[in-house]
Amino acid sequence: MGAEPPRTVARPELDGARLLSDLDHLATIGADPAGGVSRVAYSAADIEARGWVRETMLGLGMEVRRDEAANVIGRYPGAEPARKPITLGSHTDTVPNGGRYDGALGVVAALACVRALRDAAVHLRHPVEVIDFAAEEATLGTPTLGSLAMTGGLARDALTRPAWDGRPAAAHIRDAGLDARGLNRAVRPRRVLAAYLELHIEQGGVLDAAGIPIGVVEGIVGIRRFAVAFAGQANHAGTTAMADRRDALVMAAPFVLGVRDAAVEAGVVGTVGVLRVLPGVPSIVPGRVELEAEIRGLDEAALDGVEARLGELASGLGGELQRATAKASVRSDPELVAAIEAACDSLGLASRRMASGAGHDAMVVGRYVPQAMIFVPSTGGVSHAPEEHTPPERCVDGGRALLGALLELDGRL
Amino acid sequence: MGAEPPRTVARPELDGARLLSDLDHLATIGADPAGGVSRVAYSAADIEARGWVRETMLGLGMEVRRDEAANVIGRYPGAEPARKPITLGSHTDTVPNGGRYDGALGVVAALACVRALRDAAVHLRHPVEVIDFAAEEATLGTPTLGSLAMTGGLARDALTRPAWDGRPAAAHIRDAGLDARGLNRAVRPRRVLAAYLELHIEQGGVLDAAGIPIGVVEGIVGIRRFAVAFAGQANHAGTTAMADRRDALVMAAPFVLGVRDAAVEAGVVGTVGVLRVLPGVPSIVPGRVELEAEIRGLDEAALDGVEARLGELASGLGGELQRATAKASVRSDPELVAAIEAACDSLGLASRRMASGAGHDAMVVGRYVPQAMIFVPSTGGVSHAPEEHTPPERCVDGGRALLGALLELDGRL
Structure with missing residues (x-):
């Protein structure tokens, strides 16, 4: 009640094994018989994966809602009710016959961060929000459709653009049981979040070639x-x-x-x-x-x-x-970049600053709230293909860096 | 009877006006409403033009035959019966919506040469043969089809190749009343001709740019x-x-x-x-x-x-x-090149040696008998288009050079 809220005394620890088993489980949803994963936006497999994310969030004691664009948003309460949430997110949709890491890793890592807090019975000063953004891939003709809907940035013709199969985007949205015209109701006010952090695979070969586990994204090109x-x-x-x-x-x-x-x-x-x-x-x-x-x-x-x-x-x-x-390019927030680097230093994880050459939900959300991204290596730079791979220890490193940055930011913001 | 045959005493003169009016007349056969000429090989217009060539030959007192490939071959007798003919030729078929000079000029000029002989009541030592080759353009899938048939060079699949309209070449040949399988019966023995001369428009811009009326073709590339x-x-x-x-x-x-x-x-x-x-x-x-x-x-x-x-x-x-x-390239016969140059010199026509960058019936016949070609300018280098143009005086120059070379060769060979 009126008592001082609990602070981060015992540092929460990420359960790497559980993160990896969550990633493995997610890869079974939409698993392609030919190898790889097909969870194209608003397909049955995509909706199934979002259902799994929602159940996992509920199991972590989060408040969960699904907005009009099918973004799944979970909230783990903070200790200081006036504070805006620090949001962690990524996406679980894939390109047709894509890989098992792109997007998915960032979502399971965000869930792992909340799990670490819950397991340590810790509430941060800020609420922690996790978002599984809908339709990040350009399969419906518009990349980052879900985050655009959330930030009011949808193009006028976004619903009529041809999707990967030639049908308009709106037909896919309707098939998923959504009201296509209602997408604009997903808009949230500007600066409703304190910060946005996204862990993602690099999709390029820079970290892999350099043997560096963490990339700190200075901005999206x-x-x-x-x-x-x-x-x-x-x-x-x-x-x-x-x-x-x-x-x-x-x-x-x-x-x-x-x-x-x-x-x-x-x-x-x-x-x-x-x-x-x-x-x-x-x-x-x-x-x-x-x-x-x-x-x-x-x-x-x-x-x-x-x-x-x-x-x-x-x-x-x-x-x-x-x-x-x-x-236009989107610069990462310097405070967030510094927090990620501080977390990596304290965890003993080597990192390097880099640009993201591909677009991400963070780019969209970054026009709206401070954002930064954490990259982990993609073996050989392969992405959007069944061969896409990030070594298990690097996935866990990414999760630990994300958790470290979250804790760091909770103190700084 | 036993008397010495008449020799070239009064030099035969080319009737340039008649050459041009023949060219004009030929351009009416297959005239395209959109401009230009469409006398695609074995079409009704092509067969009509071949009929006109045959009639003109008959009017000049030539023996005429049409071989199994629809090559029209006329023979104006020589004074020395043992001699092989000197052959002048080209083609009257066109590409769809082509020009009025390509091929046609060489045929009407060859007819004009025979007309000059007949008007002067001259018989050369050699018979003079004129050939209007069939299907020189690649409209049936094989360029120089008629001259290939005459020299036994037809590819095995020539009749099944798709023509300009997608149908096999054989269908066009049958529509023209010919026996497609009989094309190989058009073959004539090697070296049955003393020489082959072809007048043609340049189809490039070299002569036009240089202001030179006659190109002496050293070879076909x-x-x-x-x-x-x-x-x-x-x-x-x-x-x-x-x-x-x-x-x-x-x-x-x-x-x-x-x-x-x-x-x-x-x-x-x-x-x-x-x-x-x-x-x-x-x-x-x-x-x-x-x-x-x-x-x-x-x-x-x-x-x-x-x-x-x-x-x-x-x-x-x-x-x-x-x-x-x-x-492979085909070199012109040096003796024929020298004869053309000597004729140009004596006619006061400037000439330059050049290569032909395009294929011609002469290339095919040249593997079989000595050949050379005479080029006249193409304005702006345009060819195979309604805008194709050679000035009238240059058409006549070409005919005069052809006649001069014929007379020269008759003395040399």
């Missing part, structure tokens, strides 16, 4: 996509002298290399993933080349510099660069 | 086609560091430029007309690039050199070059 066209002159490949040609592919080839060079020099990544040659006939000098390039980086100024350079390069080669889409 | 594959590693375009990538498009881009450079340095032409990026998704580092390259040149040793260099270049970039097809 901005992504800019460009459409680039080179207009040459289609002509007979036999009768047109080399000096008389305006070969659009010869114009475009240095641009491909220029994207690589500009990205390397600016410390960002740059990719030409699409290149179409028109008319695309062996005996005709290419008349037109259309390509799609993207650059990603944490530093918007660096992206500005690369974009300007690519624009000049394209013009210089006789082409034209047009920006198609741009998603 | 050899064509080598290559399939080139670059195997990289598909990966996430956001999470894969630049240093960790094996981007197949970055591997392939220097190859595109290398084809250009190697061709320029060797004095041949080289083209990458097809390039496929796999998987071809903006957010995935290209895992595989497949391209098709071709080189064309007169000098087989130069082509060997370029092929070797491209093989090394592909290997050096981590790719593999495989030869898909090779068609």
Whole structure:
């Protein structure tokens, strides 16, 4: 009642074995006969997994609700009623025939953190919230659909976009027993959370190659996509002298290399993933080349510099660069980054700062509340595939870092 | 009877106006409402044009036959019965919606040469043969079908190949009232002709740009086609560091430029007309690039050199070059080239030697008898299009050069 609430005296300890068995159990839901896991957003397997998450939360004594987007939200009470919750989360949906770690690890680790508190009979100053976000993968045409719904960021056409099977997103949502139009009612007020922490597999090979167990995510990269066209002159490949040609592919080839060079020099990544040659006939000098390039980086100024350079390069080669889409980078909150690093230090876990090259729910939530992410290694950098793998001890390291950061933050915030 | 045959005393003169009006008339057969001419091989318009050629030959007092491939062959007798004919020819079939000069000019010019002889009441030492070859264009899946049939060079699958409309070539041949299986009966013995001369539009822009009325074709280029594959590693375009990538498009881009450079340095032409990026998704580092390259040149040793260099270049970039097809170059007969040049000199027509970058019936016949070709300018290098154009005076120049070469050869051979 009026007594001083209990503080973190005996440090709660993460049950690594239980974390791993939860991860194993989750992998049986939607297990693909061909290997890997298929828990596509709003499919029966996805809903089943969310049901398991909900039951687990209830078993931990959490208050649980499922919002209008099917985000599963559990709350473990804090000792100081006025405080906003510190939220831990990730997602349990997968791409078709995906891996067993992506998203799932972050959810079971968040549950493991609450379990550690409950087992130690500890309540932090802040409530601890765990969210299993819905539809993080882009299978419905919009990545991070659940966190966008929660933060009021859904695009107007999000429900009509074609899903992975060609049907509109809304049809999948309805099949799951949800009211597609009601998704906007999932919105929560801004800054209703004290902070958001997400543990996720790296999906790249940086930590694995460096032999470092923990990545402290400084931010999620901005992504800019460009459409680039080179207009040459289609002509007979036999009768047109080399000096008389305006070969659009010869114009475009240095641009491909220029994207690589500009990205390397600016410390960002740059990719030409699409290149179409028109008319695309062996005996005709290419008349037109259309390509799609993207650059990603944490530093918007660096992206500005690369974009300007690519624009000049394209013009210089006789082409034209047009920006198609741009998603701004999201910096992690410095206080949260410091808390994760302090936790890793006290746990004796080596860590390095890094950017996330892929989008995550944290990116969406980060426009709304302070956020940071913890990465664990992906063996060989493989992700979104049955071969996706993070060694068991690294999964447990990630859970321990998450718990450590939670405890650290509870004291700092 | 036993008297000395009449020799070329009064030089026969080409009737340029009649040549042009014949060309105009021929352009009305198969005239496309959209502009241009559509006389696709073995179509009704093509058969009608062959009928007109036959009638014109008969009107010139020639013996005419149509062989099993629908090649129309007319013979104007010579003064020395033991001599083989000097043959002039080209084709009257077109690509769909083609131009009015390609092929047609060579046929009406050949008829004009015979007309000049007849009008001057001259018989050369050699018989003069005119051939309107069937199906020179690749509309039936096999270019130079008629001349291949005449020289026994038809591929085994030539009749089953899909034509421009998807139906097999044999169906078009049967629709024209021919016996498709009988095509091989069109074969004539090797060396049954003394020489073969063909006037054709250049189809490139060399003569037009240089302002030279006559091109003396030294040979028809050899064509080598290559399939080139670059195997990289598909990966996430956001999470894969630049240093960790094996981007197949970055591997392939220097190859595109290398084809250009190697061709320029060797004095041949080289083209990458097809390039496929796999998987071809903006957010995935290209895992595989497949391209098709071709080189064309007169000098087989130069082509060997370029092929070797491209093989090394592909290997050096981590790719593999495989030869898909090779068609050897065909050199023009030096005696015929000299005769054309002598004729141009005596007519005051500027000429330059050049290679033909496209295939022609002369290429096929040239494996069988001595051949050479005469080119006239194509305005702007346009060909196989309604805009294809050769100025009237250049058409007449071409006819005069052809007649001059015929007279010259009659004396030399």
